[in-house]
Amino acid sequence: xxxxxxxxxxxxxxxxxxxxxxxxxxxxxxxxxxxxxxxxxxxxxxxxxxxxxxxxxxxxxxxxxxxxxxxxxxxxxxxxxxxxxxxxxxxxxxxxxxxxxxxxxxxxxxxxxxxxxxxxxxxxxxxxxxxxxxxxxxxxxxxxxxxxxxxxxxxxxxxxxxxxxxxxxxxxxxxxxxxxxxxxxxxxxxxxxxxxxxxxxxxxxxxxxxxxxxxxxxxxxxxxxxxxxxxxxxxxxxxxxxxxxxxxxxxxxxxxxxxxxxxxxxxxxxxxxxxxxxxxxxxxxxxxxxxxxxxxxxxxxxxx
Amino acid sequence: xxxxxxxxxxxxxxxxxxxxxxxxxxxxxxxxxxxxxxxxxxxxxxxxxxxxxxxxxxxxxxxxxxxxxxxxxxxxxxxxxxxxxxxxxxxxxxxxxxxxxxxxxxxxxxxxxxxxxxxxxxxxxxxxxxxxxxxxxxxxxxxxxxxxxxxxxxxxxxxxxxxxxxxxxxxxxxxxxxxxxxxxxxxxxxxxxxxxxxxxxxxxxxxxxxxxxxxxxxxxxxxxxxxxxxxxxxxxxxxxxxxxxxxxxxxxxxxxxxxxxxxxxxxxx
Numbered sequence: 296x297x298x299x300x301x302x303x304x305x306x307x308x309x310x311x312x313x314x315x316x317x318x319x320x321x322x323x324x325x326x327x328x329x330x331x332x333x334x335x336x337x338x339x340x341x342x343x344x345x346x347x348x349x350x351x352x353x354x355x356x357x358x359x360x361x362x363x364x365x366x367x368x369x370x371x372x373x374x375x376x377x378x379x380x381x382x383x384x385x386x387x388x389x390x391x392x393x394x395x396x397x398x399x400x401x402x403x404x405x406x407x408x409x410x411x412x413x414x415x416x417x418x419x420x421x422x423x424x425x426x427x428x429x430x431x432x433x434x435x436x437x438x439x440x441x442x443x444x445x446x447x448x449x450x451x452x453x454x455x456x457x458x459x460x461x462x463x464x465x466x467x468x469x470x471x472x473x474x475x476x477x478x479x480x481x482x483x484x485x486x487x488x489x490x491x492x493x494x495x496x497x498x499x500x501x502x503x504x505x506x507x508x509x510x511x512x513x514x515x516x517x518x519x520x521x522x523x524x525x526x527x528x529x530x531x532x533x534x535x536x537x538x539x540x541x542x543x544x545x546x547x548x549x550x551x552x553x554x555x556x557x558x559x560x561x562x563x564x565x566x567x568x569x570x571x572x573x574x575x576x577x578x579x580x581x582x583x584x585x586x587x588x589x590x591x592x593x594x595x596x597x598x599x
Numbered sequence: 600x601x602x603x604x605x606x607x608x609x610x611x612x613x614x615x616x617x618x619x620x621x622x623x624x625x626x627x628x629x630x631x632x633x634x635x636x637x638x639x640x641x642x643x644x645x646x647x648x649x650x651x652x653x654x655x656x657x658x659x660x661x662x663x664x665x666x667x668x669x670x671x672x673x674x675x676x677x678x679x680x681x682x683x684x685x686x687x688x689x690x691x692x693x694x695x696x697x698x699x700x701x702x703x704x705x706x707x708x709x710x711x712x713x714x715x716x717x718x719x720x721x722x723x724x725x726x727x728x729x730x731x732x733x734x735x736x737x738x739x740x741x742x743x744x745x746x747x748x749x750x751x752x753x754x755x756x757x758x759x760x761x762x763x764x765x766x767x768x769x770x771x772x773x774x775x776x777x778x779x780x781x782x783x784x785x786x787x788x789x790x791x792x793x794x795x796x797x798x799x800x801x802x803x804x805x806x807x808x809x810x811x812x813x814x815x816x817x818x819x820x821x822x823x824x825x826x827x828x829x830x831x832x833x834x835x836x837x838x839x840x841x842x843x844x845x846x847x848x849x850x851x852x853x854x855x856x857x858x859x860x861x862x863x864x865x866x867x868x
Contacts, residue, residue, distance in 0.1 A: 341866075346866065367695070376693065377686065384619035384620055385612075396608045397608055398696075437690060
């Protein structure tokens with residue numbers, strides 16, 4: 296299974312929403328698609344789901360051009376683009392049944408799809424008065440209904456409350472276990488770090504980076520840790536540890552330590568902190584490598 | 600084969616929309632009220648027994664044009680534009696289904712729903728005519744047939760405008776303006792200019808009532824020159840039956856092709 300963009304370009308007047316994108320996502324994995332507002336994320340996903348026509352180039356899914364052979368290209372693809380409207384006269388069960396019939400799929404499991412997104416108890420209520428979050432859940436169920444091998448999700452947790460976001464993240468994680476490719480755009484870096492194995496970054500319609508999260512972690516990791524202790528921390532005692540470069544006191548019980556070295560050094564630092572009498576209750580890398588990469592590649596830009 | 604199956608499924612669910620949204624009941628109610636008005640007004644102000652069967656049938660045929668316009672606007676006005684306006688296209692379009700299958704699936708549902716309304720109306724007209732005259736004139740059957748051709752052409756025309764716009768209310772309003780004002784202005788200007796308005800859909804559709812005129816089908820003048828004072832001459836044209844049918848079919852074919860092509864290319868921006 297693969298998704299490929301070949302010189303994929305989308306132009307509105309003189310503005311390039313996407314400029315000669317060349318990228319191939321292949322295999323069962325989750326790819327986070329990142330970029331600021333107006334970077335071209337949704338445009339890319341819309342080109343892959345036959346919602347937009349490319350100005351030039353090709354969007355290809357499993358060897359079929361989305362523009363020229365849309366039914367073949369999209370036969371094994373589930374999509375969730377923006378927050379789709381639902382037909383207000385249908386219930387979630389009827390809506391999924393309709394999509395199932397239109398997809399002419401024999402492997403539909405409406406009950407499981409609705410249970411997975413937590414909407415089963417609403418299955419027989421008309422969707423007209425559903426909240427944005429509920430609509431998003433039903434739309435996600437619609438993407439899952441035929442158990443597709445490729446999922447294209449555009450900000451799937453958009454419009455959801457924190458609990459809903461966490462639930463949907465768990466759903467997406469569970470989907471990964473079933474040998475699927477998930478291409479997911481998001482603004483939320485922790486969400487992508489939590490769910491995905493690879494990340495692609497885009498800005499001004501151009502691909503800036505496509506890497507595994509592990510590689511990014513190595514490239515952009517900060518050699519500093521945040522330490523929270525049970526009691527007040529004696530800074531001088533911490534400074535005395537040999538691999539420590541600097542200590543910044545954030546509160547009496549919380550410090551940031553910069554150190555020199557790799558993961559082994561980080562482990563050693565923790566044991567030395569414990570042996571020097573610091574009662575550590577929380578010990579973690581400060582900052583996210585993905586966030587650092589994002590800020591280095593894109594900065595704080597908003598393109599809207 | 601799969602396209603046809605998908606089209607039938609699309610039609611079935613679109614028709615369900617008309618039932619669940621109560622649109623079909625509303626227009627059926629309007630139709631019943633119109634039938635009741637025609638019957639009661641004719642009974643109160645005249646005596647259909649003294650009319651010819653054609654005249655009695657014409658009481659119904661004369662409103663059928665308006666009824667077709669109402670059904671086309673009711674069932675077709677927002678059929679395509681609503682997918683963009685309500686963002687349901689995000690759910691529907693990324694499926695393995697061709698756009699023209701969606702378009703024609705909806706179109707068939709709109710035609711079926713409108714036909715139900717027209718059938719109720721024309722059967723009532725036939726019963727009413729038969730009650731007073733013991734028979735239904737054959738010209739009435741032709742009038743019904745022409746009404747269905749008109750329905751096809753106007754529905755296709757309405758769908759074309761529903762494809763142009765992303766707002767259902769706008770597409771419904773534009774079609775209503777074109778039908779009730781633009782075509783009538785064209786017809787009026789053509790009388791002054793002395794040019795046959797063969798390009799006007801209402802001109803073509805006028806055969807729905809013209810067929811009931813005279814003593815045989817087509818027994819009416821194609822062209823009449825009326826002198827309105829010394830300075831003004833009006834030329835009134837009536838289409839030949841074949842001409843009216845041709846105008847309606849051309850509208851149907853042109854609108855259907857254009858609408859299908861535009862919808863296939865239309866983007867969800």
